[in-house]
Amino acid sequence: MTSQLSTQQCEACHADAPKVSDEELQELMSQLPDWVPEVRDGVMMLERVYKFKNFKQAWAFSNQVAELAEAEFHHPAILLEWGKVTVTWWTHAIRGLHKNDFICAAKTDQLL
Numbered sequence: 001m002t003s004q005l006s007t008q009q010c011e012a013c014h015a016d017a018p019k020v021s022d023e024e025l026q027e028l029m030s031q032l033p034d035w036v037p038e039v040r041d042g043v044m045m046l047e048r049v050y051k052f053k054n055f056k057q058a059w060a061f062s063n064q065v066a067e068l069a070e071a072e073f074h075h076p077a078i079l080l081e082w083g084k085v086t087v088t089w090w091t092h093a094i095r096g097l098h099k100n101d102f103i104c105a106a107k108t109d110q111l112l
């Protein structure tokens with residue numbers, strides 16, 4: 001099912017774009033078993049921690065995520081640490097989760 005999400009394209013999102021509903025959230029999360037919803041400062045986000053053997057591999061992956069973000073013009077938070085990359089997706093314009101965030105999370109998993 002994730003392949004379905006990862007083959008979709010992000011749409012340009014604007015301030016009055018719809019947040020995902022609770023039902024959509026449940027359905028979409030079931031397609032992204034390695035991701036967790038987090039709420040920070042009232043903003044719901046999707047987050048996954050990727051583990052690597054060293055800093056260089058983590059760094060290379062974080063660069064791929066950055067390329068993906070530019071290609072989709074939808075940008076995550078990327079925390080790069082030794083052997084770890086934490087990727088967090090949310091939509092700034094609506095201070096919450098949009099379908100785009102799930103598409104980008106699925107595309108992020110495809111980078112591995």
Ligand SMILES: C[C@H](O)[C@H](O)[C@H]1CNC2=NC(N)=NC(=O)C2=N1
Nearest residue numbers: 073074075076090091092093094
């Ligand atoms: C100006 C505004 O930041 C842009 O339209 C895009 C850039 N990338 C973005 N990325 C994310 N995650 N959310 C946005 O609302 C967003 N907006």
